[in-house]
Amino acid sequence: MIDAAPAGTDDGITPADPADPLGPGSMLYQLSHQTRWGLVTTRAIVLEAAHPQIGAALITNSTFVAHPWRRLHNTVLSAQRMVNPDKRVRQREAARLNRLHARITGTDAEGRPFNAADPEARAWVVATLFESTVMMCRLSGESLDGPTLDRLYSEFRAFLALMDPDGGKLPPTLREFWRYYEFMIEERLENTEAVHIILDRLFTQVPAPPLLRDRPAVWAAGRALIGPVATAITVASLPEPFRVRLGLPELPGTRTLTHTAYLSTRLATQLLPEAWTRLDTVMAMLDPTYTPQPGSDALAGLRRGVAKAGALLRLLTPAPRTAATDDSTLRSASRFFSEVLDQTGNGYLDWPDLAAMAREIATRLDLDTQDEDRLFTAFADWWRELQKDLDTDGDGRISAHEYAAAAAAMTSSALIRVAEVLFDVTDTDHNRIIDAREYRVLFHTAFNRDVGDGGDADDGDERLTRAEFVRRFLNFMAGRWHSDAYDRLFAQS
Incomplete structure (x- = not known):
């Protein structure tokens, strides 16, 4: 499979540590x-x-x-x-x-x-x-x-x-x-x-x-x-x-x-500075608002250049048209269904979609077994409630039409429980307040963008009580309120 030849150190291979085959030297x-x-x-x-x-x-x-x-x-x-x-x-x-x-x-x-x-x-x-x-x-x-x-x-x-x-x-x-x-x-x-x-x-x-x-x-x-x-x-x-x-x-x-x-x-890895060929560099290139980890100032110039390129693109291309303000509730609910609820992209809402939401939260918060089980149980209860209330044809899944027809009047005790569990697992210091640090852990984007960028009513430095967090979560998940922060949690790709 590979030509037998002496392996050199041209690609920066560090000597192996037999006691730790997956350590930094691997x-x-x-x-x-x-x-x-x-x-x-x-x-x-x-x-x-x-x-x-x-x-x-x-x-x-x-x-x-x-x-x-x-x-x-x-x-x-x-x-x-x-x-x-x-x-x-x-x-x-x-x-x-x-x-x-x-x-x-x-x-x-x-x-x-x-x-x-x-x-x-x-x-x-x-x-x-x-x-x-x-x-x-x-x-x-x-x-x-x-x-x-x-x-x-x-x-x-x-x-x-x-x-x-x-x-x-x-x-x-x-x-x-x-x-x-x-x-x-x-x-x-x-x-x-x-x-x-x-x-x-x-x-x-x-x-x-x-x-x-x-x-x-x-x-x-x-x-x-x-x-x-x-x-x-x-x-x-x-x-x-x-x-x-x-x-x-x-x-x-x-x-x-x-x-x-x-x-x-391979040549890029050998010839370019190491900081330029790392995955976090690519993330910075893909997202000009990427927040670097402490000590990564070597990327600052590259990141500024990417931000300028993004600004140039905004000048050279027309702004996208926004939806009309008089869109019907039915259309709004349909859009919310496809952008947020249908996580697997198959055109329906079923358990794998809600499980994907739970996995995303568990991954971001690095939950332990007990908290992860609580979260999945809450989402499973919500799915059973959705099936009972919205699956009108009994096929075991919910179509966009079934959801949109009931979204305006939808209430959900199980969804309230999801919000409460989400608050509990986010509030890691158990002071019954989600502070700025906890807020950012939950709502950073896939590329670690800070929230509170002025794009919505959410301020990344605010403190959320349990009641306020639950209210916002319910309004978003019912499609009644738009939030960039919650979009970053569930909707953005």
């Missing part, structure tokens, strides 16, 4: 903080989606199509927690992932049960990340010798062992891994709906990042050029037997294009 730690690993994760998710259990979980529960930027942030945050220098942070994140994955269950279109915590499925996720990392090295011209590959594989196995102390389903040796990987490609993977949604919609329909959110025409023009190229690069990098089975054509010239893309990312 290859995985360094990769998870580099922008170029985006090529790895993008390719891996296609291979993951072809696994029948993972594909079913993605198609029914994931928000990766409707809210890709939010999903990007959560994925990056989780990966970096899993290789945090503090082992307690890693263990806490592994436990959180196990809890969240155990909640994602159901049956696929053929009636087969799936569970996101299935050991085989979870091992396949880690396997695709490892193999895609090796592929990234090969396509970008890097040569890794046998010991280095063994080291990298041991780090990924340690990553899996955090979630499954028994070692999961990955083979113990690298030689056995390649046999396992070929078996999975040839015998286990399927032509799932999730694969085609990723390849057909993810790049071509991805919504604008914060920098261009109010300039849809500019984003649409850029996406029309970049989307097909990104799709072609991803397809060309997939294993040939997999492409053939799924009927994915390799267009002429895409192999050269793929090598160029991967090689460029």
